[in-house]
Amino acid sequence: MHDTTDTLMDSLELSRPVALLLDAAGNIEHLSDDTCTLLGYSLSDILGVNWISQCLPSSWQQNIKTIFDSLIHHDHNSSEQYVSPIVSKTGERFIFSWHSEARRDPSGNYIGSITTGIKIRDNALQEQNSLLQSAARNQAVLDNAIEAIVSINSSGVITHVNKTTEKMFGYHKSELVGNNIWLLLPDAQFGGSENIISEYLTAGNNAGSFTQELQARHRNGSSLTIELTVAEIVIAGMRSFTGIMRDIRERKINEEHLRKSQEEVQQARDHLAHLDRLHIASEMSTSIAHELNQPLTAISMYAQACRNLLKKYPLDNQALLPTLSRIDKQAQRAGEIIRNIRTLVGKQNPHHQLTDINNLIQNTIELAQVDVECRAIRFQCDYCEQLPMIEVVLGQIRQVILNLIRNACDAMINTPAEAKYITIISQNNPSGFITIRVRDRGIGINRDHSDKLFRAFFSTKSYGMGMGLAISHSIISHHGGEMNVNHQYKEGAEIIFTLPIIPTLKGQSDEH
Amino acid sequence: MNTEQTVYIVDDDSDVADSMSMLLESTGLRTEQYHSTEEFLKIPIDRLVGCLILDVRMPDMSGLDLHQEIKRSNANLPVIFVTGHGDVPMAVQAMKNGAVEFLQKPFRDQEFIDCVHRALKTNSEALDEVNRRRSIQARIDSLTKREYEIMRLIAAGNITKAVASKLSISPRTVEIHRARTMEKMQAKTLAQLVQMVVEAEHQEAVG
CATH class of the missing domain: 3.30.565.10 (Histidine kinase-like ATPase, C-terminal domain)
Structure with a gap:
């Protein structure tokens, strides 16, 4: 399934998306190295500084503040794609296409945002890049997620994994993509009545999504208790599945x-x-x-x-x-x-x-x-x-x-x-x-x-x-x-x- | 034994009252059951003849309180207390108050029946005593003033002559009054007469 997403991912490597973490007050918690270099600051200079007032041109600040306010006040969990320039230490301007996601604690309180952006070289490229921007946004969100996110096709072959998957299971991305999902979830394959994934795969019509607790296997052979949520996506008649796996061993111990x-x-x-x-x-x-x-x-x-x-x-x-x-x-x-x-x-x-x-x-x-x-x-x-x-x-x-x-x-x-x-x-x-x-x-x-x-x-x-x-x-x-x-x-x-x-x-x- | 005697049973537990009643009736005694002290106090207790079986603990009024009530009414009704508690201080108090017996449930049937018979005997003896006293009083009441005067003097130890001189009448007249008094009082000997006078005086002093 060498689809458009792959192409997009490849081009993303070149376009160097930036990611920044802001706290509830809009101060910078983390900034990727690339972004620091681009802006001309060292990381230690910029941490704790207010993103909007420091890095955006003053004429844009009010507009962008409105976007963040809407996240803070719970109107939305993620912003629409928006474009804004940023200003470097030396006064140089770069135009970025941005996307911001709210971060909330378990009780729903706003604790900050994840903002990802992609540099737009000139206005003519903007239209063409919007797809790239969207993909960049998605990848950034995926990689920042605390859950392992794995996409498989209708035969159960892994097509994409995020960084957390690598960390959680001890495999490199290249070892996973192209392999069957049973590599990670051996029990689900032979689990008899628990074989819900097989059922899911063979089900003729869209079965919606489900969440289940099951045992997964780490590369070193140890067992992980995970909570798996699977959602089916059908694009142009092709079925694929995205599984979100959360390591719940700690939660299990606490529950016990x-x-x-x-x-x-x-x-x-x-x-x-x-x-x-x-x-x-x-x-x-x-x-x-x-x-x-x-x-x-x-x-x-x-x-x-x-x-x-x-x-x-x-x-x-x-x-x-x-x-x-x-x-x-x-x-x-x-x-x-x-x-x-x-x-x-x-x-x-x-x-x-x-x-x-x-x-x-x-x-x-x-x-x-x-x-x-x-x-x-x-x-x-x-x-x-x-x-x-x-x-x-x-x-x-x-x-x-x-x-x-x-x-x-x-x-x-x-x-x-x-x-x-x-x-x-x-x-x-x-x-x-x-x-x-x-x-x-x-x-x-x-x-x-x-x-x-x-x-x-x-x-x-x-x-x-x-x-x-x-x-x-x-x-x-x-x-x-x-x-x-x-x-x-x-x-x-x-x-x-x-x-x-x-x-x-x-x-x-x-x-x- | 007096055939009019009745065993009165006051117990809030109607089953226990019924079983006591049935046992006593099977031996030929008359019984009446009351299931509260209130119910029992509605009847004229000072005129009852027989004995009373009383449960110590009852919801409305304790058996001990009812016993005091009975004593206040001057009823001649021996009381047998029954209890399931074996409460020693209560037993002591009951006996001090003049209860005939204090039985702890469950008791042996013969013990219970014997106890009832003793109480009835006490009751009939007391009745006999009351009757005897009443009849002595009736005899005294039948005496004339002069006969009564002479009887008192004789009972106090005066000989005929002394009585005659005290009353300024002849010894012969004293002799005649004395003979009639002995007859009216149904005294066969002087000693019997003296005893009756002493008892009557004692009664007067007490009540």
Whole structure:
């Protein structure tokens, strides 16, 4: 494919394009040697000097400034081709055709520009050279890119590479051009279902562009993890492909570090949550023992009643049946209590499960009512009927609700019996969240404490670790929700937390 | 034992109350169940006969508080506390307040039944005592002023002559009053009469 581009490239070698890097203020960061020589400055003289005011004739400065302003202000990422003279140290003028590209940091802020130019010998040449200028611009951009850029034809033969490709893979340009792309991407050739490039090559129609992560091979045989973006170009019915390859080994390592530290945080959170559950369980153990004793006592007494009935009416089995069913009912009740305790302290399923939040709240209230203090409290529940099921770590959200209920109970110790109410409200928030409000009529939350409320080891109680709310807060954040105090509510305390209807959990990728 | 006696059960746990009731009824006792102290306090507790089984911890009012309430109302109702907590200070307090027993759940059935029987016995003995005192008082009330005066003097250790001289009446008249008093008071010996007077005076001084 000895096409026009090759010819252009050859002529470019002669025409010596210039390239300069400007910073955000338009001061020179770098200038190619040729340009320095042309302008008559040494590199050290010219670095840091403002390009426009130093090197352009004053009558042109305003116009060119407008072009850069348009890059700075995000109107465009690259300028149109423009022509402007430059003035050397000795006052000599050279006419150049220019092209400028904005350089932006990852958040899109303008950090400077790359400007490439080609000298125009006289005005008559300008028309003819515009193609050359465009090619020069492209080559300069290609060579300055941090990505390796490789063009192949429809058989996979490499036709062009940029300088970065040479650096990234350790080959000289001449070793690559004419060779098959599989030299650089051996895995993609034999990767079975991953053989997306082959598919791409053989696909009959324009498949658009795609991006994929894969393993490439350096000249020395080592493996590189790259991100490959391929775009198809069809010129006059000829298909060719340009691949942009970014070395992402460093990014991979960072991702791995990040994933590991997230995992550690996750483990620490799980561990703390478990400690908190054990703490709740130990606080509740007296109540739990009491609660288990109830059905056991009842069973024992029903059994003795049966014996007495048997003595009295030895032949009447019917007399025993109602009592036997009651024994059975009590045994079930004891079993239910044990199941409840196990949901609290037992091994938790750490994965997200599709959960009906209203149902979870109701079950948690029953669990909380194992505690006799809590049984003295009336619950008013206002459930939103149209609540979608959401994916949560069931045990953790149960723990959050239980913590809030227990705090509410504690806050109402001195509330008169008839005013002991906990109100739990679930709402379907139009912004894609489920909102749950837990209100009590207790002593309320001191505004001075509200900023410390969700911190670990902060407690206003004479007992307790001060972990409950901190852990709850962390669990809710991890689920992609928020937990806050509603200071507008004056009859006691109201804690509000939200859970996203579409989970946006970082930890979720673990499950894939 | 008094057949009118009823075992009152106050426990917020209706299943436990039901099982206690069923066990006691299987042994032929009468029971009534209440599932809150509030419900129980609606009935006239000072007139109840029998005993009370009370759960220490209940949501609306603790068993100990209800016990105090019962004592204030002068009801003669022995109380058996049951608890699932085995709370020692609470047991001590309950016994100080005059509870008959303090049982920790789950208890053995025979222990429970024996305990109820003891409480009922305590109740019927107390009832008998009350009745006896009431009947002594009724006898005293049936005496004339003169007979009462003479009984007090005799009980204080005065012989007939001394009584006669103190009241400025003849010893013979004293003898007649004394015989009628002994008859009305149903005292067979002087010692019995003295005992009744002492008890009555003691009652007067107390209540």
